[in-house]
Amino acid sequence: MNQFTSRCGEEHPYTLEDLGWTDEHDAAFSKYAGPYLPGRVACRQKTVWDVLVDGGSVTAGISGALRKLGRFPAVGDFVVLLHQPEAGTTVIVDILPQKTCFARGTPGRDGADQVIAANIDTVFIVTAAGHDLNARRIERYLAIAHASGARPVIVINKSDLADDPATLADEIASVSPDIPIIPISAASGEGVDRLAPYLAPRTTVALIGSSGVGKSTLINRLMGSPVQETSHTRDYDDKGRHTTTVRHLFILAGGALMIDNPGIREVGIGTASAGIADTFPEILELAEGCRFSDCRHEEEPGCAVRAAVAAGILPAARLESFRRLMRELAFEEEKAEIGLVRLEKKRWKAIGKIQRDIGKTKER
Numbered sequence: 282m283n284q285f286t287s288r289c290g291e292e293h294p295y296t297l298e299d300l301g302w303t304d305e306h307d308a309a310f311s312k313y314a315g316p317y318l319p320g321r322v323a324c325r326q327k328t329v330w331d332v333l334v335d336g337g338s339v340t341a342g343i344s345g346a347l348r349k350l351g352r353f354p355a356v357g358d359f360v361v362l363l364h365q366p367e368a369g370t371t372v373i374v375d376i377l378p379q380k381t382c383f384a385r386g387t388p389g390r391d392g393a394d395q396v397i398a399a400n401i402d403t404v405f406i407v408t409a410a411g412h413d414l415n416a417r418r419i420e421r422y423l424a425i426a427h428a429s430g431a432r433p434v435i436v437i438n439k440s441d442l443a444d445d446p447a448t449l450a451d452e453i454a455s456v457s458p459d460i461p462i463i464p465i466s467a468a469s470g471e472g473v474d475r476l477a478p479y480l481a482p483r484t485t486v487a488l489i490g491s492s493g494v495g496k497s498t499l500i501n502r503l504m505g506s507p508v509q510e511t512s513h514t515r516d517y518d519d520k521g522r523h524t525t526t527v528r529h530l531f532i533l534a535g536g537a538l539m540i541d542n543p544g545i546r547e548v549g550i551g552t553a554s555a556g557i558a559d560t561f562p563e564i565l566e567l568a569e570g571c572r573f574s575d576c577r578h579e580e581e582p583g584c585a586v587r588a589a590v591a592a593g594i595l596p597a598a599r600l601e602s603f604r605r606l607m608r609e610l611a612f613e614e615e616k617a618e619i620g621l622v623r624l625e626k627k628r629w630k631a632i633g634k635i636q637r638d639i640g641k642t643k644e645r
């Protein structure tokens with residue numbers, strides 16, 4: 282324990298390695314000599330960041346240079362800290378390269394992606410039996426997760442409320458082939474042990490999903506104590522109520538790091554185009570057989586994708602989801618490019634281009 286942390290904040294028994302620090306971080310940090318200290322962002326308040334360091338935690342601001350560049354550290358980022366004893370303050374002066382970056386489009390804003398969290402190994406897409414279960418929404422989450430580089434796992438919580446949890450899992454499996462689907466009850470603990478393979482020490486897991494699905498309840502269960510506030514109402518209604526309001530990184534008793542997120546209201550897909558290739562691989566493959574390279578698989582002659590639907594090879598619902606995501610992606614890209622001017626007219630033009638770009642991404 283160094284004097285720095287005991288002076289500046291809370292103490293904990295974890296080393297930098299326990300926080301997920303690797304040799305790559307060491308290499309990136311090696312250019313900093315002297316009064317600099319490495320750390321990992323646990324929480325971002327409005328203008329200050331809680332940063333975990335070796336043996337403790339500190340509260341820090343960010344340097345003017347970072348602020349000017351609009352580089353705001355996200356929860357999960359590894360950062361370089363500088364303690365300024367004269368001013369009595371600690372400042373984040375750099376963000377180390379991110380292994381993965383989990384972002385979503387920002388609906389209604391300038392189209393820039395909003396970083397949800399950084400350096401995530403696994404994303405638990407949390408959904409709940411009952412009101413929340415929605416295959417379309419899960420498809421959107423999957424596209425974002427794939428684009429981030431993190432491995433997605435679908436967690437169906439509140440399985441105690443389902444008459445038949447196995448049927449729920451089957452329903453989800455139809456939209457997400459090859460993704461693990463794990464029904465649990467965070468409230469009773471049933472099935473929670475099946476998450477263990479994804480909770481190895483020093484790996485980072487982020488929880489995402491709608492408000493009220495039980496993300497914080499799961500954190501409390503895995504922490505073994507109530508560290509996060511959860512909703513008190515039993516018949517929880519997911520409209521407009523958010524219990525968790527800031528994202529926060531926790532160190533679980535078993536050594537994994539887990540990020541609790543506020544419920545996501547709207548999932549824009551942002552520039553998650555590469556993720557679409559992983560979410561709809563069979564459609565992109567089929568599209569290579571279409572007569573036109575910018576085929577939208579709507580009315581075009583010689584469309585191999587619609588032919589596959591007609592032949593019963595591709596479920597019609599799959600194609601519909603794909604179209605919906607493509608439309609939205611085109612919309613986001615246009616928003617970023619031209620603001621909202623004349624958007625409706627241009628909406629379809631971009632789609633062929635995106636599809637070709639995705640094809641290229643996939644080939645790499």
Ligand SMILES: Nc1nc2c(ncn2[C@@H]2O[C@H](COP(=O)(O)OP(=O)(O)OP(=O)(O)O)[C@@H](O)[C@H]2O)c(=O)[nH]1
Pocket residue numbers: 438439440441442465466467468469491492493494495496497498499510511512513514515517522523524525526542543544545
């Ligand atoms: N029946 C049942 N209820 C649960 C389970 N897990 C959580 N709940 C309840 O669901 C409600 C919402 O739980 P939270 O953990 O606050 O949900 P959240 O996903 O963190 O919500 P936000 O913080 O708003 O995003 C609470 O009343 C929990 O007690 C479960 O496995 N079964």
Ligand SMILES: [Mg+2]
Pocket residue numbers: 496497498510511524525541542543544
């Ligand atoms: Mg919560």
Ligand SMILES: [Zn+2]
Pocket residue numbers: 568571572576577578579581583584585586587
């Ligand atoms: Zn086609």
